Amino acid sequence: MSFLLITGNATLDIVNVVDHYPQEDEEMRAEQQWTATGGNAATMAKILAAQLHRCDFVGVIATDAAGDCIAATLTEKSVGLDYAPRLTGKSPVSYITLNQQNGSRTIVHHRAVEELMADAFCQIPVERYDWLHFEGRNVAELAKMLAYARENIIDQPISLEIEKDREGLEALIEQVDLVMFSRAYAHKQGFMDAEIFLRDRQEKHGKVWMTCTWGEQGAWAIDQLGEVFHAPALRVNVVDTLGAGDVFNAGLVHALATGQLLEEALHHAVKMAGRKVAEQGIAL
Amino acid sequence: MSFLLITGNATLDIVNVVDHYPQEDEEMRAEQQWTATGGNAATMAKILAAQLHRCDFVGVIATDAAGDCIAATLTEKSVGLDYAPRLTGKSPVSYITLNQQNGSRTIVHHRAVEELMADAFCQIPVERYDWLHFEGRNVAELAKMLAYARENIIDQPISLEIEKDREGLEALIEQVDLVMFSRAYAHKQGFMDAEIFLRDRQEKHGKVWMTCTWGEQGAWAIDQLGEVFHAPALRVNVVDTLGAGDVFNAGLVHALATGQLLEEALHHAVKMAGRKVAEQGIAL
Numbered sequence: 001m002s003f004l005l006i007t008g009n010a011t012l013d014i015v016n017v018v019d020h021y022p023q024e025d026e027e028m029r030a031e032q033q034w035t036a037t038g039g040n041a042a043t044m045a046k047i048l049a050a051q052l053h054r055c056d057f058v059g060v061i062a063t064d065a066a067g068d069c070i071a072a073t074l075t076e077k078s079v080g081l082d083y084a085p086r087l088t089g090k091s092p093v094s095y096i097t098l099n100q101q102n103g104s105r106t107i108v109h110h111r112a113v114e115e116l117m118a119d120a121f122c123q124i125p126v127e128r129y130d131w132l133h134f135e136g137r138n139v140a141e142l143a144k145m146l147a148y149a150r151e152n153i154i155d156q157p158i159s160l161e162i163e164k165d166r167e168g169l170e171a172l173i174e175q176v177d178l179v180m181f182s183r184a185y186a187h188k189q190g191f192m193d194a195e196i197f198l199r200d201r202q203e204k205h206g207k208v209w210m211t212c213t214w215g216e217q218g219a220w221a222i223d224q225l226g227e228v229f230h231a232p233a234l235r236v237n238v239v240d241t242l243g244a245g246d247v248f249n250a251g252l253v254h255a256l257a258t259g260q261l262l263e264e265a266l267h268h269a270v271k272m273a274g275r276k277v278a279e280q281g282i283a284l
Numbered sequence: 285m286s287f288l289l290i291t292g293n294a295t296l297d298i299v300n301v302v303d304h305y306p307q308e309d310e311e312m313r314a315e316q317q318w319t320a321t322g323g324n325a326a327t328m329a330k331i332l333a334a335q336l337h338r339c340d341f342v343g344v345i346a347t348d349a350a351g352d353c354i355a356a357t358l359t360e361k362s363v364g365l366d367y368a369p370r371l372t373g374k375s376p377v378s379y380i381t382l383n384q385q386n387g388s389r390t391i392v393h394h395r396a397v398e399e400l401m402a403d404a405f406c407q408i409p410v411e412r413y414d415w416l417h418f419e420g421r422n423v424a425e426l427a428k429m430l431a432y433a434r435e436n437i438i439d440q441p442i443s444l445e446i447e448k449d450r451e452g453l454e455a456l457i458e459q460v461d462l463v464m465f466s467r468a469y470a471h472k473q474g475f476m477d478a479e480i481f482l483r484d485r486q487e488k489h490g491k492v493w494m495t496c497t498w499g500e501q502g503a504w505a506i507d508q509l510g511e512v513f514h515a516p517a518l519r520v521n522v523v524d525t526l527g528a529g530d531v532f533n534a535g536l537v538h539a540l541a542t543g544q545l546l547e548e549a550l551h552h553a554v555k556m557a558g559r560k561v562a563e564q565g566i567a568l
Contacts, residue, residue, distance in 0.1 A: 029393050107311040
């Protein structure tokens with residue numbers, strides 16, 4: 001198993017399960033509610049640790065009660081927090097409306113605490129890790145972290161998740177080995193076809209491995225030779241898509257870190273995401 | 285000034301202000317966030333106390349941190365809590381998405397604690413109050429509370445808010461003097477016109493005073509002789525409709541309790557609600 005460094009966000013997720021998505025101005029009851037530790041990087045770290053990788057999470061954890069809870073959950077799941085700074089402030093919270101009819105998850109995120117700064121990251125002995133993964137956020141600081149990582153590792157892979165449109169983020173692609181795009185991001189760039197999107201991005205940013213998830217159509221990947229692979233989604237009854245992207249990304253890192261080829265890894269990741277959306281929550 | 289008993293719900297409101305209402309499955313950031321003590325009855329009690337009425341709130345307050353906070357806020361606003369039972373459990377929370385473009389408030393409510401039971405209510409020396417108001421919920425228990433109140437008061441008015449469709453609720457109208465209906469409720473009964481709705485309900489339930497709010501069209505009222513009044517809404521830039529119904533109801537009770545006629549009270553209540561929707565939050 002590998003030793004992984006996962007950098008990004010940890011949040012408190014408050015999930016309200018509803019029997020339909022509320023119309024604007026409606027007032028309705030939640031059928032069910034739970035809270036969980038969320039955030040893309042923290043969720044990936046939990047899943048990878050459950051697959052018996054050694055896994056360190058780097059990201060800000062606030063000093064409030066929710067932060068204590070997030071830290072306790074990650075520790076319980078064997079995620080290392082030695083490099084996760086505890087900063088004064090309120091934990092970021094994602095208020096999630098989960099429609100049990102179709103598994104859609106609508107997220108209103110509130111964030112008041114500082115982002116992870118490169119100063120904190122650049123204390124980490126990154127050379128010890130077999131794989132480094134980054135959530136694509138806070139672009140200016142992330143650029144410094146990637147530069148520091150590149151200087152201090154030999155040839156360990158670096159992966160980058162690009163889920164949301166943030167100015168300057170794509171310029172960082174040249175620093176990494178694998179980029180995970182989301183369908184929402186491809187749509188925002190004006191693409192309605194994953195393969196065309198991936199070819200276009202590779203033309204722009206060079207021969208980097210890239211993936212793009214595409215919901216009920218599965219996911220696509222492109223390798224350094226420009227070969228495109230597609231893995232169709234499992235046919236399941238979709239009940240909860242929350243965190244499906246994180247499960248996909250974790251599945252991909254797991255498979256690649258354990259020696260699978262890109263095409264195999266893509267199929268593995270899609271299968272894991274398919275199992276996830278068929279069940280409520282993320283079983284670890 | 286009067287001595288008022290306000291019976292119903294107290295909640296923690298978590299208000300996320302957004303720049304548009306999220307599409308289903310979207311992920312977005314809140315521009316701003318605040319928490320406040322909400323719930324229709326608790327909000328009415330706060331407003332009426334701020335207008336210098338003596339005001340007691342009766343409703344379950346949970347024993348968790350949010351419940352402490354709700355109790356502290358009400359006490360600070362001079363709302364009496366002598367008859368509000370503190371029960372073990374989690375405070376009800378309303379997760380509110382406030383669209384700053386048009387002031388709409390979409391509410392997903394989560395409730396785990398017990399409702400107020402008639403046993404607790406029937407300990408209250410109701411004869412001391414000048415006015416008794418009830419939120420229309422928990423029908424079976426509410427019927428017992430109304431029967432107890434009727435037995436123990438002389439001729440003090442009783443008002444009832446009917447905001448949501450709950451089985452058997454309309455049968456209680458004959459026990460009260462004033463019913464406040466919401467537009468959402470009238471719509472649910474198949475009515476698109478407030479006046480026709482009020483005439484229909486009076487025909488069904490007898491010569492009780494009734495009002496119905498109608499958003500940007502103001503509100504309507506019908507008196508015991510079947511005369512219908514309309515008060516048009518103020519022309520304001522709507523930024524926050526959260527609690528507008530509670531402000532209307534409080535305005536109505538305030539005006540009637542201080543001797544105004546139904547028509548005057550309707551205009552006063554509509555004006556108060558109009559001022560509220562033009563401002564963020566409820567200034568007390």
